[in-house]
Amino acid sequence: MSEELSLVPLHQRPELMEACAQLLGEEWGKSRASRLHSLQRSSDAFPTCLVLLQSWGPAEPPAAEKSPCQLLGHVRLSRVVGHPHSLFVESVVVPRALRGKGYGRKLMEATEQYARARGFHCLHLTTHDKQHFYAHLGYTLAEPVQIMAFLSPGISAEVLRIFSARSSPATGTPGPWVPDTSQPSLPPTTVPPPPPLPLLSWVRGAPAKSCRQNLLETPHCDAKGLPIFWxxxxx
Ligand SMILES: CC(C)(COP(=O)(O)OP(=O)(O)OC[C@H]1O[C@@H](n2cnc3c(N)ncnc32)[C@H](O)[C@@H]1OP(=O)(O)O)[C@@H](O)C(=O)NCCC(=O)NCCS
Structure with missing residues (x-):
C-alpha cells in the first residue's frame, strides 16, 4: 500500500461513521439508522469494520474546505463458526466515482494483511456477481461456512456452545448446526456479567442437485433464493 493509504478500524475513527453509512446505503439501501447501528458495533473483537483512507501528505496540504482524509472503501470482518483461523469478509465497497482505479484491490490486499497480522489464515466471502473480481484476486470457489454476526467480548466459548446446540435435550427439537467441539474453540474470553445473547447468522446454502460449481453457475442460493457464490x- 502506498504511504497515503491506510486501512483503519472504523471504531478508531467514529467521525467517519456517517460517511460510511452513506457509502453502504448508496450501494445496498436500508435505512441510515440500521446502517449506523451495524457500523457502531464495530470492535476489535469482531465484527470489525475497516475503512480504506487516503490522507493528504505534507506535500499536498488539504484545502480549507477539504476533509483531511477521503474514504476509499469499506469491509466488515466477522468470525467463522468452527474455523478459528478464518474470517468472513462482507460489505466490500468502493465509492462509485472511485471504482476501476485499483482501490478495490488495495482494500482487499490491506484486509488480508490486517487479518494475517491478527493471526488468521483464511478469508471467506459470498458474492452474487463479483466472483470474477475475487477470482482475479486469488479467491477460489468454496463451501459455505457459518458466520458469527455478533460476538460480544464478554461471551465465553461455553456460552457460544450452549446457544449453538443442534438439539435441545429438554424439547428434543432440532436446533441449528453445532460447531464441531473437537475443533479448536474460540479464543478464551473473560468471565462476563450476564452476556447479551449471541446473534448467529446462519448460512443458507441450498444445493441444487444438477448445478455444477464454477464461476458461471453455483449450487448455492441466499436467503431470498438468489444464486450466490461462496x-x-x-x-
Ligand atoms: C467490487 C468493487 C469493490 C471493486 O472495486 P474497484 O476499485 O472497482 O476494483 P479495482 O479497480 O481495484 O480492480 C482490481 C482488479 O480487479 C479487476 N476487476 C474489477 N472488477 C472486476 C470484475 N467485475 N470482474 C473481473 N475483474 C474485475 C480489475 O480489472 C483489476 O485488475 P488489475 O488489478 O489486475 O488491474 C467495486 O466495484 C464495488 O464497490 N462494487 C459495488 C459493491 C459490490 O458489488 N461489492 C462486492 C460485494 S460481494
Missing part, C-alpha cells in the same frame, strides 16, 4: 482464499 469463495475463500488462504492468506
Amino acid at each position: 469463495m475463500k482464499k488462504n492468506i
